Amino acid sequence: MSEAPRKSRQVIRGIDASGGHPVEYRFSHARNGNRHLMVVFANLFAPDDYGWATGILDNLRSNILWIRDRFDGGNTYYLCKDMDFAVERSVIGLISKVVDALGLTPGDVTLWGSSKGGSAALYFGLRYGFRNIVASVPQLAIGTFVRDVYPDTGRHMLGEAMAPEDVRTLDAVLPDLLAAGANPDANIYVVSSPQDEQYSSQVEPFLDLLQRYENFNFIFSESPFITDHGKVTQRNTPPLLGIAYLLVEGIAPRLGVARHGYEEPDGDRSAIDSFLKSTSVVQRAFAAPVVTAPASHDLLPVTGARFAGHAPGAVRVSIWEKGKYLASAPVAEDGGWTWVRDTPWSAGEHLVRLFAVDPNGYQSERTDVLFTVSEHVMAHSPGQDAGYTAAAAPGGLSAPLVRWPEYHGQLPTSQVTFQGVAVGAAHVGFRENGVFLAACEVAPNGQWTWEPGWLWAEGVHTVEVVAADAVGAESPATPVVFAVTNAAAGATPAGH
Structure with a gap:
């Protein structure tokens, strides 16, 4: 299913269920054939668990893949549920399929996120060799953080007991990658601030490990307008987007050789289109209700x-x-x-x-x-599937219900069609001022339609509608009052 958010960038929604956990995603094609992919991870308070999905990235020319962090009802840092890392394997499976379908390499990919999304960008970028990593206010000691700050997420990831050994395991996943020098050629951009209450425990202790990377860039914001963790990314959104635009163009903002204009306007999109179709959230093989x-x-x-x-x-x-x-x-x-x-x-x-x-x-x-x-219809009794009940003669038919014209309706035409329901009736008759006008048959489902075939005079009309069964027994009449406001001059119905 596709949707068109602000700035008319088409977004396609899908689910990759090929791994241990179904992974929900949103995808938007590149503009002008740009040969780059931006993968976006969500923070803890991202709307609907999709990060940076409010239109702020719409001007990027790259392909964009937003991945939802909602697995079995909770957040997982895209890593684990009850210490089962099948979540991670499912997420990297989706990313790899999209990269392959676009005909790209890990060098053509930027991983992007803030807070826990920044942690995910660092982890997947370092472990799986993606070229560019942008992480705003990440947490690097994940186990301790979720146990102490967000225990609901902690229990979802670590298990109900949040065992100390499992906390230590999660605390080590990022530092161990950094200590091992994983993906040494990555362009890493980390944003933090001394005003971030998480800086001293979640970023500062790991700066020595990050600074071993030749292309590590640290944006350290000391603005007085930054008052807490959430404000760091907000205050740094313009420079972050500037970095994103450069990375999408193949330029890492650092001295050295850079490639620019990496585009293929007429490139073959059949592989990615096939993948998106096969994982579309709307599946044609799944019967409609x-x-x-x-x-x-x-x-x-x-x-x-x-x-x-x-x-x-x-x-x-x-x-x-x-x-x-x-x-x-x-x-x-x-x-x-x-x-x-x-x-x-x-x-x-x-x-x-x-x-x-x-x-x-x-x-x-x-x-x-x-x-x-209609306000003139009474609710049906429990267990009755018919849409209405109405007044009925003792032991006889219910008065017919008239759907059109509406009661006291103003009709700007002199050609009036009558429609309604008369369950159990064989015919419906019409009278005005005591003069019989016509009758029409009732379908087996109770529906009936009558087209008079004449033009009604301008003004107010009151027509009585009566149902009759196969032997001629009649129901109470239903009066219909309507006004014709634009009739042809001098036109009158037959019988007047």
Whole structure:
């Protein structure tokens, strides 16, 4: 599924489920054939666990891969869950597939992140040999930090006990890579500040190890406007973006030889397009949910309308209207689902869109349901799937419900079509001022439509609509009052 955020940069969402953990991602193609990939990791408070995904990177010309840090319901620093490093293997698997599909090498990649995202950028960059690493206010002693500062994340990564030996293991993953001189040719950019409360414990003790790297660059901000950890990245966003633009162009901001203009406008994108399609969050092979109630074009009450259906293989059905999320309905083991809105519907026509979601987060194609809500419709009784109940003659038919024209509707046309529902009826008849106008047949599902075939005179009209069964027994009448505001001069309906 694609979305168009600010500045109209198309973003494609997907899930790579080939590893031990499904990895959710967002991807945006490069502009003008730029031959570079920016991989973005998220901090602890990133919206929806995607970092730097609010449009701030939209002007970059490179490909951008945002990776979500949400595994089994929690953050993991992209490393481990319960000390199982299958998370790391799944993440590097996704990155490698994208790099290969783009026809790039690790030298064409920049890893980017702040806070825990900065830690991930350092770790994956050093361990897997990526050329450029930009890490703002990272934590390098990860185990101690999550145990002491964010224990919920600590328990998710280390296990409930947060055993001391596991804390030490996580504390060592980054320092051990630095001490070993992993990826010695990397261009490393680290941002920190003495005003960052984490600096003295999470960055300063490891500067000697970082300074062994020939291309290590340390941006040390001492602005009086920096008051805490979160402000360091905010105050340094302009220079950080400047570094990003240069790295994307193949220029590491340091003296030496640099390559510029690394572009391929007509490059073959078939491999990356194939990968994106195969891992798209919307999978065509995953059947769209079936809606058994309400029926299409049903007339529903303001409250109490029951939605139901089937979605085999799904764990939930997501329900939306006009791009706004309404609810999620859990799916039972047999595939059935139901939902009743807990707030009233507004009167009028509604188009609700639904899709199924499987255990890995993949989504089905969409199902649309069109229905009309009327204040003149009473809620159905429990267990009844019909969209309405209405007044009925003793032992007889319910009065027909008229969907169109709306009660007291203002119609700017003299060609009026009548539509509605009359469950159990064979015919629906129409009268105005006691004069019979016409009758129409009722479909087996109760739907009926009548097109008079004449022009109605301008002004207010009151038409009585009556249902009749196969033997001629009639229901109570439903009055419909509407006004024609733009009729042809002198036009009158037949019988007037």
